Amino acid sequence: MTHLLEAKSLDAFYGDFQALFGVEFHVDQGESVALIGANGAGKTTFLKVLTGLLPVPGQSLSLEGVDLTALRIHQIAARGIAMSPEGRRLFPSLSVRENLQIGASVKRPGPWSLETVEKLFPILAEKANTPSTLLSGGQQQMVAIGRALMANPKLLLLDEVSLGLAPVIVRDIYETLPMIREQGTSVILVEQDIGQAVAVSDRLYCLQEGRISLEGKSSELGRDEISAAYFGRAREAS
Template identity: 60%
Template sequence: MPDPVLSLNRLDARYGDFQALYGVTAHVNEGEVVAIIGANGAGKTTLMRSIAGLIRNAPESILWKGQPIGRLRADQVAALGIALVPEGRLLFPSLSVEENLIIGGQLGRRGPWNLGRVYELFPILKERRNQQSTSLSGGQQQMVAIGRALMSNPELILMDEISLGLAPVIIKQIYDALPGIVGQGMAAVIVEQDIAKALSVTARVYCLQEGRVSLEGRSDTVSRDEISRAYFGM
């Protein structure tokens, strides 16, 4: 079993006086794809934002390759090799598709991902590279957001609600691209509302319920009953 690249140790997270996560403990192994599931408001996006450095936490509550990163800024976390595809995509509306992608490569990390490789993964982006990014369809914008993250050549990619609001045919295109994203040893954490889809593409799953881990298991062995109990707290 590979060593964990990411470890969460009793992670608490707050927005001011509101506590969103309570003692979350989890890990991601090298090259592993892990799902995070749970109802709306369970803390999934807070978890992703905490890992990415958008929420400051206790240093030792988040370890990257054994080193504490819980207090690092988002740019420092990205420089270590962790990239976030945020919920809602958050593209730069005044920039073209290609300019959005280029911004993702500004860290200068070495690796296999560059413009040519992203266009190979998502050919439609090459056709639309000079268009304003927010003029694209929702699915194409999601491809830009994924490509922007890949341009930083991460070792871990965090994908928050990558299929939310997209047509089934576009969701299939994005998930069909997943093996090409993680095929060279990159680890991934995927937040997904479609439980069946999440389980089909991941090795392990964590369920959050009211900010706590209510279930952990292998994606191919957890039962529907276990998920239902963990999801709804029944």
């Protein structure tokens, strides 16, 4: 069976510096996969590779069997990978609604539109004409997710959704995840909060210093196992 997304023995470099080593990774249709790891483990790098921001020529990375490494960034977006980036990265000179509209640049057909996104996050309809800079952190995160959904992606990447947000707001945002998945969208989420990551994912990968140190079903992995993979052997030895 072909996976929705598949990376085989993937290496990635920033110039001479190697950031990812032989990463084996896959996501299936409708799956929610968490990617955890310490700072600098390569999580964001991996998402950059998936969206084409960090090119990996000659590597094995495919979406529905189509080689992604030969595509440009906007072509990858048009194929159905959309990201809510770390730090939201909203467009400050645009209003909330304009930020959502720009997400539809790739013109993919699907269930998500201005109407359905504003139904998912009702506050965004209320604040439609507000400059995005005047929103609270949680609302900005909703815009970032909504903007990604407007592309009607097959695969939604969520980078550090909970960063800098109050736990109650994080919970509110993650409560929308099942509704997003109901539409058939697969999700890769990068999380610092391991408990949160385990709770909302089907499977989990742990990255450590650019290598996959653990992979498995989220419900079957023990906490000790995860911490060992997260912190690495150096911590165990000491």
